[in-house]
Amino acid sequence: MQQPDPITIEKEDAYLVRKIKQHDELAYYRLYQKYSSKIYRISRKMDLSHHDAEEIVQDVFLHIWKSRERLDESLSINAYIFTIVKTGVLKKYKKRARFVAYQQYAVPMSQEFSTNTEDKVIFEDLHDFATEAINNLPVKQKEVFVMKNIQHMTAEEIASQLNLSVRTVENQIYRATKSLRKKIETSQGVSYSLVTVLIGLLN
Structure with missing residues (x-):
């Protein structure tokens, strides 16, 4: 099946935006028909x-x-919509404070998103900021946190491997988690993906 010409799509979008600015409800409905399923x-x-x-x-x-x-109308309405979607998703994530951990995103989402530019941007943001946030933890906290939340090891397994007491391991996990939660609480103005990956790692 022949793919739509990008130039034609841009011209149509610009026309719809111009008409919407003039309070044209039909153009507004046409834009809804065009993008609602993609947003969903x-x-x-x-x-x-x-x-x-x-x-x-x-x-x-x-x-x-x-x-x-x-x-x-001279700007991409697609990009504008995507920005609003990102903001909306952040609000939903913050409200329910429940995410799938980063490792659960890594393989299936990177493959599925490979053909979709917007989805790929989201995934790459998740990956990059997850790495940065964890790397900023104190060395011992980082080591234990990664073993617990990304390698999915138990406190007993971590204690055995690092030659530490289970209590010490649990204390390091607690401190790392508390530090990351504090970053989330003070993350005003940070893009949604940078916040969501932190919450995801805390599940």
Whole structure:
């Protein structure tokens, strides 16, 4: 099946944005038809429930309509929508504070996202900031945290391998977790993916 011409898509998007700025509800509905399923799909891939993904779709288009007079037809509406989606997903993640750990994302999501630019950006942000956040932990905390949360070792196994007491290992895990939770709580203004990966690692 022949793929749509990117130039044609951009021209159509620019036309729809121009009409929406003029309060054209039909153009608004056409934009909804064009992007709603894509927004829903991305939201679901980021582990949101059906209900939350539908709310993301609604929130995106409510935001677009409310800010219609400020839209810029010379800019990519696709990129603009993606930015709103990222913000919405962050809010959902913060609200429920429940994620799949990084290792569960690594193989299946990197493969599945390989054909989708927006999804790949999300995954790469998760990977990069996870590495940076853990590397900033004190050496002993980092070592124990990685063994517990990424290598999925028990406190007893870690204690045996590092020649430490189980109590010491548990204390290091607690300190590392507390440190990362503090980063999350003070992460105002950080992109959604940088926050979500930290929460994911704490599951």
